[in-house]
Amino acid sequence: MISPISRSRPTPSGEGWKLVRMEWLLLPGAASALAFFAFGNGWLSALANPWWAGFLFVWLFGAILNSAFAVVRHADCLAIKLGEPYGTLILTLSVIGMEVMMVSAVMLGGTPDPAMARDTMFAVIMIVLNALLGVALLVGGWRHHEQQYNLQGATSFLSMLVPLAASSLVLPYYTSADSTSTVFKFRATALIVTTVGLYGAFLAMQTLRHPDHFAEPLKRQLPETMAATKEHPQFAVRSLPFHVGLLIAYLLPVVLLSKKLAIVLDYGADRLGIPQALSGMVVAALILFPEGMASVRAAWDNRLQRAVNLIFGAALSTIALTVPAVLAISLATGRSVELGLSPVNQIMLAVTLIVCILTCTTGRTNVLNGLIHVVLFVAYFILLFEP
Secondary structure, eight states: OOOHHHHHSOOHHHHHHHHHHHSTTHHHHHHHHHHHHHHHHHHHTTTTSHHHHHHHHHHHHHHHHHHHHHHHHHHHHHHHHHOTTHHHHHHHHHHHHHHHHHHHHHHHSSSOOTTHHHHHHHHHHHIIIIIIHHHHHHHHHHHHSSEEOOHHHHHHHHHHHHHHHIIIIIHHHHHSTTOOHHHHHHHHHHHHHHHHHHHHHHHHIIIIIOGGGGSOOGGGOOHHHHHHHHOOTTOOOOOHHHHHHHHHHHHHHHHHHHHHHHHHHHHHHHHHTOOTHHHHHHHHHHHHHHHHHHHHHHHHTTOHHHHHHHHHHHHHHHHHHHHHHHHHHHHHHOOOOOOOOOHHHHHHHHHHHHHHHHHTSSSEEOHHHHHHHHHHHHHHHHHTTOO
């Protein structure tokens, strides 16, 4: 006779089957990576057929997006185990790490586009600081009227974003024309050291010295809000090695397939006559979509501090990680890289940063703040099609 307690106890085989059902999404990404590794050159040589090119784009887009969602899920599980601010930091570094690896893979293979890294970085900043922040503030303000977050954390992010954006995306436009090889190497090395050093100091401040600046304000931690941050029924949290290993396993297809997607996007841009910068925006949107949903969901649940950490952290990390990576590749391989934005995009960047600073002056937000950022993103998207 089997007792009720013994019947309800999960068996090893039951646990294994449950694990397979949860992680079956690893199969599409891995199978796609193997298929393109074996047959990709032949498939990509037939892009002249628009139907075939469209099919490959949908296939690659879906496989990468599927893996990106799984990366975010395991990063969220690590966030639950480690708590804040480590949680949002892990999620941000995972997502931006995918973007850096995609850009690096494109630079190291095929016919590199010198402006690919710049266009992708600028697209990430515009999507994060305007589209995602705007939508998060809109939905949060619509449901809760006014929302509050930790002002010290937001100003810390912005105080880092302004000098890094200016030195990485504005100054190169005015200094690259008269740069010899020796001058370029000196400036690139100085920018790598400065960027990495500043970001390292910021991470030390965020995780060691002042983690409370990036935590939910105490007076906003109402019982229902605190319960929502502690209960995560949608996640099956396991050990740290388990989630770290699977996070890396899901990242690999993203890196392997990103180069193939870039080839399809570049061919489509040339064939249809659309701007190359649009390819960078598509790549950025693909990588940021899962994290964007996480930030919007956090704002909807009145956890605006988590949304602020995710959004501003993504903008800061994309500059602090992508710029050193592409400059190091350029120095090691001799491939040219363009970082300076055009004057029009410099104005868009300046206006975006100024509006972010004005949005964060009080530590409270509403629907109007979100609407302004959404309008700025629409303006950026329209300017992509300017000659």
